[in-house]
Every structure is written in structure tokens, then in C-alpha cells.
Amino acid sequence: MTAAEACPEPERVCVVGLGLIGGSIVRALRSKGFRGTIDAVVADDDEARQARELRLVDEPFTDIAEAVAKATLVVVAVPIGSMASVFASMADALPADAVVTDTGSTKLSVIREAQTHFGDRIGRFVPGHPISGTERSGLDAGFAELFERRRVILTPTPETDRDALSRVVALWRAVGAQVSEMDGAHHDEVLAATSHLPHLLAYTLVDTLARMAERTEIFEYAAGGFADFTRIASSSPSLWGDIVTANHDAILPVLDRYIGDLEAVRAAIADGDRDTLTTTFTRAKTARDGFAAGKA
Numbered sequence: 001m002t003a004a005e006a007c008p009e010p011e012r013v014c015v016v017g018l019g020l021i022g023g024s025i026v027r028a029l030r031s032k033g034f035r036g037t038i039d040a041v042v043a044d045d046d047e048a049r050q051a052r053e054l055r056l057v058d059e060p061f062t063d064i065a066e067a068v069a070k071a072t073l074v075v076v077a078v079p080i081g082s083m084a085s086v087f088a089s090m091a092d093a094l095p096a097d098a099v100v101t102d103t104g105s106t107k108l109s110v111i112r113e114a115q116t117h118f119g120d121r122i123g124r125f126v127p128g129h130p131i132s133g134t135e136r137s138g139l140d141a142g143f144a145e146l147f148e149r150r151r152v153i154l155t156p157t158p159e160t161d162r163d164a165l166s167r168v169v170a171l172w173r174a175v176g177a178q179v180s181e182m183d184g185a186h187h188d189e190v191l192a193a194t195s196h197l198p199h200l201l202a203y204t205l206v207d208t209l210a211r212m213a214e215r216t217e218i219f220e221y222a223a224g225g226f227a228d229f230t231r232i233a234s235s236s237p238s239l240w241g242d243i244v245t246a247n248h249d250a251i252l253p254v255l256d257r258y259i260g261d262l263e264a265v266r267a268a269i270a271d272g273d274r275d276t277l278t279t280t281f282t283r284a285k286t287a288r289d290g291f292a293a294g295k296a
């Protein structure tokens, strides 16, 4: 589907935060032939120059209020910890009927900040989260295919306007994504298990090994399994500090459950209980094979 088919309204999009996600959205819009205007809030003059040279944006801004003043659709793609200050900076400058959406990895915390800052215009805010990314950050890390056939979860609230929702659905379809809807609390529980916990485990494993005395040798002899399991430990520590702090209510129960299961595996190893180990590994392999087959 072309961007023009998915997004027939000539939107004036303003992407706030031209990092991995914001940079990929503008690249995808360009590569799909999006016919509207693309503005962006950039970090500094260097990023503005780069965005212009790559023809990614029509106009780069460093001032948020100025950037959103003519927008019809604003996409906030900044770290979770920056959402509140970005919403505060744009609230009074937004055109009355502009739609605002975000790409944050947690949803209840972002919805709360939006309610605080957008007040009675909260109906024009559509909470969103693309379930695709990489361990890299910044404008150079972005690429046009990032959202192709990948899921985006929107978590509208009872206050969300249907028109605003359909405009955001159209934007994500225009960049090749498949859109689902879910309640914000459910989103945060699902993502705590499938994304936030794996990132925590990868960071902690690498940190544990890196602080062991023989660490040079451990990393020298690490095989593909280590690389597969730990790639995401190269993700931005600051971005993930924000995510884990914001979603602590949903993360703690699944983390406790995992610690309990790890303790059971530890006990089986200590007791030489091979049956428990192979039963656990078999259950996991069946589940993982099913997941891999579903993705193929």
C-alpha cells in the first residue's frame, strides 16, 4: 500500500525526536511517497543540517512550540522520561484540531502525562507503540523498513476521538505497519513480559559476567548463543532506565515469577534432578518453536 492510499488526507506531520523511531518514521514516509509535509523537532543545528541534507524533513525546528504550530498530526518519539516536558512545551501551541500520538514503550505513564498537559483536548491524543526497533539509537540508526509488516499497538482510552484514532491508524498503515488496539494497562503487562523483562535479563547477565574476574576469557570464548541472548544489552541505558522505572508496577510481578522459576531450576541442578531440568527445557523448546513457526 502506498502512503497516499493509506493516508489520503494531506497531513502536515511533525515528528518530535528524530532518533531511531522518529528517524525511521520520516524515512518510511518518504520512501512510501507520502504527499504531505514533514516537519521535525531536532536536537541541534547539526541534526537539522543532516535532516535537510538527507531530505528527510521539509523543515527542522529546535523549538517545539514553533514546530507544532501548523501541524495537523504530531508524533512524539522521545524517551519516556521526556514525554511530560515535551507535552508541556506543545500544549498551548497546538492548532485546535491537531492530533497528537506517541511511540513510547510504556502506555499508562504516557497517558497520565497527556491527561495532565492536554486537559480537555485529551480526546485528540492517541497513545501508540510500534513493536519494532533495534538496540541502536539516534538519527543514523533509523531505516525506512523498520515498521514493514510489524505491529503497532494503539491504546485509545474512552476519551479518544474516533477521528483522531483513524488518522493515527492511517499514518502507521502508510509506513507499512499492522495496527492493533489494546487497553493501556493490558499493553503494559504484556510488554513487561515480552520486552521489558528480556531487556532486564540481558543487561543483568552481561553485567554479572562483565564483573567476574575472568571476563576477558568469557567474552573471548562466547558463542552465538551469548550474542543472540545479549544483543539487546547494547540498547540505550537511559532509554531503558526510563521504561523500567515507568512500568515498575507491571514488571515486578513477572520479574518475581521469573526469579522463582530460576530458583526452581537452581534447586534441580543442585539436586541432580535431571527430569525436572529436561521437563522445563522441553516445555520451553515447544513454546519457542511455536513462536518461531508463527513468525516464519
Ligand SMILES: NC(=O)C1=CN([C@@H]2O[C@H](COP(=O)(O)OP(=O)(O)OC[C@H]3O[C@@H](n4cnc5c(N)ncnc54)[C@H](O)[C@@H]3O)[C@@H](O)[C@H]2O)C=CC1
Residues within 6 Å of the ligand: 016, 017, 018, 019, 020, 021, 022, 041, 042, 043, 077, 078, 079, 080, 082, 085, 086, 103, 104, 105, 106, 129, 130, 131, 132, 133, 134, 135, 136, 137, 138, 139, 236, 239, 243
Ligand atoms: N528503541 C526502540 O527500539 C524503540 C523505542 N520506542 C520508544 O520510542 C521512543 C523513542 O525511542 P528511540 O527513537 O529509540 O530513542 P532515540 O534515543 O534514538 O531518540 C530519541 C530522540 O528524542 C530526542 N529528545 C530527547 N529528549 C527530548 C526533548 N526533551 N525534547 C525534544 N526531543 C528530545 C533526542 O534528541 C532523540 O533524537 C521512546 O519513548 C522509546 O521508548 C518504541 C519502540 C522501539
Ligand SMILES: O=C(O)C(=O)Cc1ccc(O)cc1
Residues within 6 Å of the ligand: 104, 105, 130, 131, 132, 133, 134, 135, 195, 232
Ligand atoms: O531490539 C529489539 O529487539 C527490541 O526489542 C527493540 C524494541 C525496544 C523497545 C520497544 O518498545 C520495542 C522494541
